[in-house]
Amino acid sequence: MDYREFFSQFKYLSEKPGIGGKIKAQPEDFIVMEEPLRSAFDGKKYAIFLLKKRNWDTMAAVKEIAKRAGISHKDIGFAGTKDRHAVTYQYISVPREAKEKVEAVQLKDIELRFVSYGRALKLGHLLGNRFKIIVRGVDESAFERAKEIVRELRSKGGFPNYFGYQRFGERRVTNHLIGKLLLKGDFEGAAKLFLGAHEGGMEGDEARKNFWETGDVNRALEEFPGFLRYERAMLYKYKETRSWRKAFLSLPLPIMRIFIHAYQSYLFNLYISRRIEEGLPLNEALVGDIVVQVKGGIPYRDRTYRVTETNIEFVKEKIRKGEAMVSGPLFGFSMRRAGGIPGRLEEELLAEENLSLEDFKRLPKPMAEPGGRRELLIRPLGLTYGYVPGVGMCFRFFLPKGVYATSVLREIMKDH
Structure with missing residues (x-):
């Protein structure tokens, strides 16, 4: 089974026909620019570089840079992994004393530019990413169709926040x-x-x-x-x-955790799909829902509260103002569980998978997964798009960390 067949089980939120086309026909069609936290530049112990790479996996690039600079790859920090089949810009940190060695590294399709001194970067240490994506193989009628889909999705609160196919494996979806x-x-x-x-x-x-x-x-x-x-x-x-x-x-622990996170992601995708299938809103709270706080368009997934009969109107107003979003389950042993209809959906998923939250605790200690909540919708910030004659559709937008640009494009293209 390839990723297209795998993803066909997850429902689209928009009902308009997609524009079709193809992304990543060449690396320059998918450009990603990381936006770090300002606190990344606090401190003096590490040198912060902007790494531009083309057709390189983040980990492979980091290991090769470390090898050429004569340092351990464990001494290089980064805030997020980026697509391989793309041109990406992201920040890396190296010990201050390794600055000149890293500056001297020369590798095909890799550029390194010293930015400033700061702190050691760790996974998740970023606000999000800016994207510029070309969809090829479409004609100018795609612009109007994209416009209709975006209008429809805005009326429904945003794009479904599915984990992208990269989470599950592109060729071996296992x-x-x-x-x-x-x-x-x-x-x-x-x-x-x-x-x-x-x-x-x-x-x-x-x-x-x-x-x-x-x-x-x-x-x-x-x-x-x-x-x-x-x-x-x-x-x-x-x-x-x-x-x-x-x-x-x-x-290595990060490799083992990939598999547990992929299963959590699969169940989360199923939850969104079931909610769409049952005609339950993604942008309107139901009694029993858990909502996450939002500030400046960025969801804070560790700040959640439960929707009750007494606060539901207050919560709905918060959602309308863009200050809260409805969440779905990232199953784990200490996850905050929903009640009401959303809680029933969560229970049904666990029962179908013959699973309990305690199973996530019985894993070997380093792999035990507490779980959490994740917003059901993506609201791309600054979304603009247009048709470029002889090229295709060009989309630009910003997404918070952990959110997939391919899931935004999937809803517009309807290609899988």
């Missing part, structure tokens, strides 16, 4: 399935899927297929190419310990 198996304590099943899932056409797929069919660890170590370093590390650990649990726990 991250959420692995996460579910880990939650159930099935480390062998999770390992088999992580190592053996294959779609065909990718380097290493033949080796994955052989492992899927035979489970032969020694053969896999002979056949898995060197770039599948996490897979090979897991195989070696299994050979040493004969324990798939220990093999999985030998992976």
Whole structure:
């Protein structure tokens, strides 16, 4: 199953036909500019660089910069991971004493510019991202169609805040399935899927297929190419310990957490889709909903309150003023649960998945997931768009951190 087929299960909020077309035909069609927190520039211990990259994964770029500068990649901080098939601008921090070494690094499709001194950057240490995206393969009629869709979505409060396909895997849409198996304590099943899932056409797929069919660890170590370093590390650990649990726990924590987060994201997407399917509003609070506070268009997901019979009119007014948004569940052991109709939807999802919130606590300690809430709608700030003859539609907008531009475009294009 590819990501288009996977995403077809999630309902569109707008009913107007999409404009079609294609994004990311070339990296320059998808430009991302990170907007950091001002506090990133407080301090003197770290040198802050603006990293421009083209067709580079963030982690791969950081590791290569570190290697060329002769420092550990763990000494390079960054606030967010960025699309590979794009031209992206993001900030990185390096120890002050490494400034000149990093300035001297020269790599194809990478530019580094010293900005100022500041603090060590950590994931999430940003306000959001500005986007400029070209949709190719459309004619000038796309402008009017886009206008109708945007008008319709504004009347419904915004775009559905689905997690984008990057969360689940573009070619091997398995991250959420692995996460579910880990939650159930099935480390062998999770390992088999992580190592053996294959779609065909990718380097290493033949080796994955052989492992899927035979489970032969020694053969896999002979056949898995060197770039599948996490897979090979897991195989070696299994050979040493004969324990798939220990093999999985030998992976770096950020890699293990990807799978749990992907499963949480899948359930959140299902929640939005069910709410649309049942005709329940995303921009209007129901009794039992949990709403998040919003300031300057930025949602503060750790500031939530419950909607009751007595405060519902007050909350609705807050939502109308753009000071609050209805949220959905990121399931975890200490998540604030909704009541009423929204609570029933949450309960139904958990029951269908044969899941309890305690399952998120039973994970090995580093992977245990407290969960939280996330707003149901995306409200792109400064959204502008137009048709460029001979090119296609050009969209520009700003999104808060953790929100996917591809989910905005999906609603306009209706391509998956």
